[in-house]
Amino acid sequence: MLTVIRSSLLLLGMxxxxxxxxxxxxxxxxxxxxxxxxFISSWCAFNTFWARLVCGVRYEIQxxxxxxxxxxxxMSNHQSTWETLAFPGIxxxxxxxxxxxxxxxxxxxxxxxxxxxxxxxxxxxxxxLIELVKDGRKKLxxxxxxxxxxxGTRMPxxxxxxxxxxxxxxxxxxxxxxxxxxxxxxxLWPSKGFLKQAGTVRVIIGDCISSEGKSAEELRDEYAQWxxxxxxxxxxxxAAAENSN
Numbered sequence: 001m002l003t004v005i006r007s008s009l010l011l012l013g014m015x016x017x018x019x020x021x022x023x024x025x026x027x028x029x030x031x032x033x034x035x036x037x038x039f040i041s042s043w044c045a046f047n048t049f050w051a052r053l054v055c056g057v058r059y060e061i062q063x064x065x066x067x068x069x070x071x072x073x074x075m076s077n078h079q080s081t082w083e084t085l086a087f088p089g090i091x092x093x094x095x096x097x098x099x100x101x102x103x104x105x106x107x108x109x110x111x112x113x114x115x116x117x118x119x120x121x122x123x124x125x126x127x128x129l130i131e132l133v134k135d136g137r138k139k140l141x142x143x144x145x146x147x148x149x150x151x152g153t154r155m156p157x158x159x160x161x162x163x164x165x166x167x168x169x170x171x172x173x174x175x176x177x178x179x180x181x182x183x184x185x186x187x188l189w190p191s192k193g194f195l196k197q198a199g200t201v202r203v204i205i206g207d208c209i210s211s212e213g214k215s216a217e218e219l220r221d222e223y224a225q226w227x228x229x230x231x232x233x234x235x236x237x238x239a240a241a242e243n244s245n
Contacts, residue, residue, distance in 0.1 A: 006056075009054045009055075011194075017043060021040075021111055022110045025039070025110060025111035025114050026111075029113075036114050037093050043111060048082075048085050048086050055196040055198060057188055058201070059086060059200060059201040060201075061205065062203065063204060066207055067092070067205060068177065070143075071142075071144055072176045072208060073174075074146065074179045074181060075150055075178050075223055076147070076183065077155070077160065077181075078151045078152075078155060078161075079155060079186025080154060080186050080189040082189040083183055084096075091147070092144075092145050094115070094144065095118060095145065096112070096115060097147065097167070098112065098117045099120065100119040100120055118139065118146070120132060128166075129166050129169065136170040136174065137174045140170075140174045145179075148170075151163060154186075155186070155191060156192075157184065160231065163223070165216045168216040171219060172211045172214060172219060177208035180205070180227065181203065182204045183202060183204070184201060184231075185201045187199070202234050202237055204234065206226055
C-alpha cells in the first residue's frame, strides 16, 4: 500500500511540474541554446529529485571520468522513464533522438521541443535514417552530444532488445566515437508498470568506442559485446548488494 501511495505522489508531482514548466520552456526558446537546455533540464532534475524523495529511487554512477570533452554519440540501453530524466544531469548538453509524435503532446512536447531534438518519423523507413545522419551530424558539429537508445523502445529489465544500426551509422559518418552506457533502472522503475521500488539504480559509463575505420555493423557489434558484459556486471553488483543485507 505504501508503494502505491509513493508511486501516486511521484506521478502527481511529475504532472504538476510538467504543467508549470510548459509555458516557461516555450519562452526559454528565445535564450541561447545552452541556457535554454539548462532550464529545460532543470525539469528533469526536479523529477529525479522527486523520485528520490518520495519513492527512494537513488542512483550511483561508475565511469564519470570517461565522458569525453569532444562531442560523441551516447548509446544506452532503454528500460524506463528514469534514464530520460536522469541523463541530462549526468552528461553535457544533449540532443535527444525522439519519436516525432512526442512533439505533439501537450505540455511535455512543448518543453522537449526547446531542446532542439532530432525528431524522426519511425514510419518513414530509410528517409528517417537519412534525416538522423543529416541532422545528427549538424548537432555533433555544434559540439553537442547526441543520445540514442538503439533498442528503439523501452524494454523489460530482464529482456534486452535488438540494437538498431542508425546511431552507429551516424557515428561512422560523423567520425565521432560512441560512448557506451548501461544501467538497471528497469529493476526499480519498470518499462510497463505503475509501481516504483526504492533502491539504487546503477549506471556504468564505459570507455569510448572509436568509429574510425569501422562499419556501422562492426561498431554495433562492439557495443553489443560491451553491453552484454556491462549487464552482467550490474547483475553481479546487485547480487552482491542483496547478499550483504
